[in-house]
Amino acid sequence: MEERILKEGIYTGIQLSKYIINKCTNDRQPISNLQLQKILFNLQKYFIINYDKKLITDDFEAWPYGPVIREVYAEYCSYGSMTINEKYNHISINSSIRSKIDPIISRLRKRQPWDLVEDTHRPGGAWDTIYKNGAGNKKIIPVCLIKEKEN
Known part of the structure; x- marks a missing residue:
């Protein structure tokens, strides 16, 4: 049963972002775009390391402040460093997936954005392997590298 659920549990960065933003806003602990990106990366890393599969269909790119999903950045960049206080209706994330990601979201949203960047x-x-002091700016961070270097 668990394996079947995990096979079905692939989300776009935007879908998962809406869930994370809703959760944080509803819990009265809203997050910034920078925090959102780092939470997304950590969720992806968790699934790659623990289940050998991606949670998020989008690729992460090596940007100056860490791994970024370009589409998610574009969606929320207007907030700058301010918190995102959106509420979305009808965000559907499988309950098995929620039980795995909610504790990670709750833990990471309490951390300072620059600690997450660090x-x-x-x-x-x-990120460091791809970014290479700016030479790899906005280059894709391959999944195999996340598994190898973040494990």
Whole structure:
């Protein structure tokens, strides 16, 4: 049963972002676009490492402040460093997936944005390997590299 659910549990960055934003807003702990990107990356990393599969269909790119899903950034960049206080209707995330991601979201949203950035900038990590002091700016971070370097 678990394996079947995980096969079905692939979401776009925007779908998962709406769920995360709803959860954080409803819990009265709204997050910024920067925090959202780092939460998304950590959720992707968790699924790649623990289930050998992507949770999010979109690719992450190596941007100056860490891994970014371009479409999600474009959707929420107008907020700048302010919190995103949106509420969305009809966001459907499988309950098995929610039980895995909710604790990660709750833990990471309490961290300062720049601490989350520092985590993704770890020397030798997936972002660092691609970004290479700017030479790899906005290049895709391959899933195999996330599994190898973030494990």
